[in-house]
Amino acid sequence: MTLNKKNILKISMAIFTVIVFFSFLGYHDICVKHEAYIERAETENKLLQNQFDEILKKYDSLNSTIEEAELIEVEEAIKSAIESSNNFENNFDAKNENKSLESQIERLKNAISEDSENIVEINDRIQNNKKSLDQLESIKSNDKRIRHDKLSALNVTARGVKILSDLYAKKRERKIQQIRVCFTLQGNEFIRQGNKDIYIQVVNPKNQIISAEDTSIALNDIKLLYSAKVDALYNQKDLDVCAYVNLESNKTIKGKYIINIYNSFSKIGSTIFEYE
Template sequence: MSIKTTVTLLKISTVTILSFAFALGMKYYDSIQKYEKLQELNKIDKEAYANDLKEILSRYDAEVQKNYQLTTQNQNKKGIVVENESKSVRKMKEVPNTSTLYLKKIDSFKTVLKKQNNENSELNTQVSTLKDKNRELASKNLANETIISTSKNLTAINVVANGVRISANNIIETKRFNTTEQVKVCFTLLENKAAIKGYKDIYIQILNPENKVVAKNGEVIDSDNKLLLFSAKTNVYYDNEDLDVCVFVDPNKQQIIKGDYEINIYSGINLIGSTVFSLK
């Protein structure tokens, strides 16, 4: 399976999991809304039940007071008193029936709320599991992106550097620092099918024995608020095949001294090859 196919599958997996997470989130939000609505209805019914019960007791007290007044005014009208007491008793008997009805409603709401809580708990578990899978997938994606990014980097091999001098339009290699007019750096950009085809900026950095960058004009790159200084830059067209490159660097004559020189090859800010050469 190619890297491109792997990346495509990872993207498809990510989109699928995110869609599933969105669906679960919507279901969870709907469940919360239903739960809050049931709580509100339960509160309203409890208040209605309390008001009804209060009204029944108030009416009962009124009837008792009325019966007491009738009894005081006329002891001989026993039939009326008995009838009024019978009405009060019937009203008292209605209270338990009303209470039972509201208690049944409350129990019904409790059952619904318990069921809703169980569904919410299950949904929370699913969301938590999905979050874990998303974190795992994100970690894998990051690792794969790092691998892919690394695989796209260029590699410079067979890096060779020498001092040269110009004599009658001839380029003559030299190992003596006092006769060196230029530094010739040659290397091969290795074949890489994963790299992006096109023009590439290649930077040459020459460090003299005092660890100073040898450069007459030089090139500078600003990377993460840090300036990188190079001796020279060349632009080549890379076709994903082996490519031989040679660069002639004009140094500052005062920086050419006796000793070992370090040559670093960069593609952008990425070090892709290096070597060492000496001048006597």
């Protein structure tokens, strides 16, 4: 697309250069003609003024009895003066036409300049729109793939649980014995209905995975050690799920615990539980 943009810009600049070059030649020719017209008009004005001066002299020199030949000469001089006046008016009209041509040339230059700027702006907008379109299509494609392949656990919460008993009362044990984990499996019409194996993994502040019964699943070389398992009957609608995770006394310490939710080997949710 960058190559196309450069080609369009090169073509546009070439066309613009050619038009400006011929416009400049036309404008230069018009200027030369315009100056010639001005010089010619000034010469004709001087000639016309001389002719009128001669007419006035002849009128002054006329007596009450003017011979026929002199009258004819005066009439011819007047006729010549009128023709010169008409030629001057025609030259004046030509000068106005030159100004009109100059105005047209100037408008054409402005139009070419504006069109060139518009071409660049339109090309930039097209490139930006195509880039945005590619990004959106990529996001849409990834979103479809994720929605088809993966559950999502939302609103993951966790809290500590102490089990009340006579033995507990005597020993006055203050540690929590369980963590209650709750979450919502998000409804998704692209995921098949049925039982879903949900695994809860609790990691203590020392980065130790709590697994009271040493529970794990393995596939090829991949092994997932988890803390508790839940069977959830999924019906493509939002499903609230809660489970109790039994803790190991020697791994139960104060601090922040990471709670991960898995469906098979895919992590679908996570939260932080702080035990104070």
